[in-house]
Amino acid sequence: MEALGFGTYCSSIVGLYSSWHQTLLTCLQAISSEKKGPAFIEAYADGLLDSRRHEKVNSEGPSDFITKFLTTQREDPAKMTDKDIRVLIIVNIAAGSDTTSITLSAIIYYLCNNPMAKAKLREELDLAREAGTISDPITFREAQALPYLQAVIKEGLRIHPATGFIMPENCTKRVSK
Numbered sequence: 001m002e003a004l005g006f007g008t009y010c011s012s013i014v015g016l017y018s019s020w021h022q023t024l025l026t027c028l029q030a031i032s033s034e035k036k037g038p039a040f041i042e043a044y045a046d047g048l049l050d051s052r053r054h055e056k057v058n059s060e061g062p063s064d065f066i067t068k069f070l071t072t073q074r075e076d077p078a079k080m081t082d083k084d085i086r087v088l089i090i091v092n093i094a095a096g097s098d099t100t101s102i103t104l105s106a107i108i109y110y111l112c113n114n115p116m117a118k119a120k121l122r123e124e125l126d127l128a129r130e131a132g133t134i135s136d137p138i139t140f141r142e143a144q145a146l147p148y149l150q151a152v153i154k155e156g157l158r159i160h161p162a163t164g165f166i167m168p169e170n171c172t173k174r175v176s177k
Helices: 002-016 018-030 037-053 065-075 082-112 115-131 140-144 147-159
Strands: none
Touching: 037 065, 037 082, 065 082, 082 115, 082 147, 115 147, 140 147
16 A cells, blocks of 8 residues: 555656656655565566466456456467556556545445445345355455345445546446335
């Protein structure tokens, strides 16, 4: 989180002085003996790419972004270079953390302000836990099977999207409140 925060600070400077991007990045990295902000995230992305490159791909079950990128690269190396994968990993880390935190904060806010919806969601989760259909932590597949949770997530994304515009109500499949 510290690296993402510092990365946002660096991005705001680079956004103002884009022609100085490389110079500013080099200076910011030079003033610290440890990797910070963008440099830390780049090193993390390099480590992920290196460690995942030699993993055996499991074709069963869902795959993550890195697996998909590496599969694309194996099929057509010219289509997806290491640099492409590295940039995509960095973008997913930076963009995904921000949009996820904004979305979760909004959903929690709206649930706190709508006790009936919160109670209905709690009931669905409690029943699923009692039935043994969800684990701790809940998996993506398990969450997909909970219709009210999915409705809460989609409605949260609709009324408070992490993007610059709201989604029309008819874009999300709604479950009655």
